[in-house]
Amino acid sequence: MAKGYWVVTGTIHTPLGMVPFINKFNAWLPTVGARLLIRDLQTDVREGTPGSVNIVVEFDSKEKAVTAYESKEYQELINLRLQHSDINLTITEELTNQDSN
Template sequence: MRKGYWIATVDIAEPSGYLAYVKANATVFETYNGRFLVRNGEKAVVEGNFRSRMVVIEFDSYSRALECYQSPEYQALIKLRAPHSQADIVVIEGYLDL
């Protein structure tokens, strides 16, 4: 079964407000077996435009990744995040069955 991934790029306007989202999201991702592969860090944008923060989260399957995003628990977290940031999030199926 192919894994599923969230790829998110985020600009944070108000770090102290965004912190509530960061603190609360671990429980939701744990519930859906989400695992952070990338949570910002050093980067070099070598082509195109990106937001200031990049996150990649791995899930057991594409359907599980979608289920997490669409869950009532995560939808509540969007309300914590949205006033303090701008985000682009893609849910994508992995290439190989691992």
């Protein structure tokens, strides 16, 4: 089964204001079987304007990534970061060997 991913880009306006979100988010990830693959807060952007934050979170499947996003717990977490950041979050699926043929 192909893994699912959250691909997150954006800008943090008030870093100290993000601390409650980050602490709760990091504690929540293992409860949904997810793991943080990339967290770069000073991304070297070469094209476009995605912001300086780049995060990739891995899930066992795209369905689990969608379920985690739609969960009550994550929807409550969103409110902790809204006033401190502008974030873009995309849910996607890995390319498997079968897909690349």
